[in-house]
Amino acid sequence: MTDPFVLAAAGEVGGDFFKERDVGDLCQAQPDQVFCFDWARENLDRFATPTVQHLQIVIPALLIGFVVAFALALLAHRTRWLQPPLLAATGVLYTIPSIAFFFLLLPITGLGRDTAIIVLAAYTLQIIFRNTMLGLNNVPASVKDAARGMGLTQRQILWKVELPLAIPEIIAGLRVAVVSTIAIATLAVLISAGGLGTQMYGSNLTFPTSIIIAAAIVMLMALAFDVVLLLVQRFTTPWRRAAQG
């Protein structure tokens, strides 16, 4: 705990992250050990609740972020001149430092999960919006021309032609959003929103086992989401594999 800001904040808002980690007697014999397996075996269950909390922040944030960004992208697709301002607006949100963003929202939304979800959702807007736009813009003009000439309505062109063809870019955006959201969600602990951050910040730095386990869970979670998204892409875009094979 060297960061005075974090300390001060923690002191004010309380929260469980500041609790002294229970090192226990298990690793007393080897204090220099980086990772204490005995402790890990005994204490693994203490990560269950933070993991669930983490998911309870990440999943709503991603869903909200996706829905909002997707809707904005469709809007900007129809109303071209909205593209630059929306890109700029979502870009500005993305540049706000995350800790500052959490505390900026505190007076409005208070401590807890809602604030965390809002901040994390806001961070996903830029990448999802931009990639959805990119995907829609990349649809070849000839394909749209043919679709129109064949008698598809604007709505049919969007849902049957443009969006299916934009799936790879949309999912690429989601994958980046997922990884960064899961990572930044570890900071939710600062506003008492729980999550795996509780097992990282405020830990006894001379005893990093807890941090390592929490980080590993974060990484596994990101990996699992990524695999799911890849599978979704695989099933929704069989034509891309065909083109490569």
Place this chain on the structure above:
Amino acid sequence: MNERAASSVRYEEATKRYGDAAEPAVDRLTLEVPAGEICVLVGPSGCGKTTAMRMVNRTVEISDGDVLVGDQSVRDREPAQLRREIGYVIQQIGLFPHRTITENIGAVPQLLGWKKDRIHQRSSELLELIGLDPELGDRYPAQLSGGQQQRVGVARALAADPLVMLMDEPFGAIDPINRERLQNEFLRLQAEIRKTVLFVTHDIDEAIKMGDRIAVMREGGRVEQYATPAELLMAPANEFVEDFVGADRALKRLALMRVRDINLWEAPLAHVGQATGEVRAKLDSPDVEVPFPLLVDDERRPLGWLSERDLAAPTVPQRPDSPLGPVLELDDVMRDALADLLQGEAQYAPVVDHSGRIAGVLSVEIISEFLASPEAKSEETPAVERPHD
């Protein structure tokens, strides 16, 4: 396949103005395309030919005047509904990359609410019609060659049995060899399905080949001449058309003629075992045009040319000294026949009928005489008015 009767297309002073452009892109275009014919709109880029074509399915909105498909104004139709009745083929093909070939072909039928079975049946029917293996139906466009993709593009346009087909430089992006093949295939197909086709190209050779009628256009969609290919080549209405058709229009006429359309030379024939004296006598007659006798079998099928050395023997040998060289058919297009002669480095070649029997001899001389004659400009076609003469 039961095709619906095609509709005529009539432009009535159809005009397209873009924004505040000084000149309309298409200015009071009046043109009638009879049902079942291919009408080629040809002209330099920017002449408004594509704009004119797109008025028919309202992918370009008409500013003034009207376009009628059958007897109905396209302006009275809901655009999406109208377009489902009009086949649409573009140069970049525009197949849906995420749909299989079968799904691509079935796109319009699906919009029209056809049953799945019927769509599938129609797709395989069309794949066969365009000469593609029905197995390809489950592939994606990226797995097909450019030529195959363009065939699918044509099949897709035909799927819902359209009243009219719009084709915008459909073979423009294909290599020359495949383009020729696709053109021929489409003409064969058209002979069967008899659609009304509006075909846009900037290539006069393609226009001459594909068109029943050709509208030569210049800026503002002004039609400088609307005529059959032969009329266009023989009697260009004015300097613009003449320039556009090109100085080699006499040569282009050859593309419209078949070998049977020209007077062939008669070959002095020789049979195996015949006395060479008899053959020599034939050669000596004053009106003989071919200086060498042609050896034929009992069915009068050509075997080869006899040389001086062959004729030195008392009887005609079984194997002639000179190879036969190119053999032409009466139904060959003249331009191809000339190409064969030039390629075979032959001054002349035997022409056979469809059963392989000798019908005469075509020579480079005959062709060049034809090209030089006034006949080349006026033969066998009714006189055409030349208002600018």
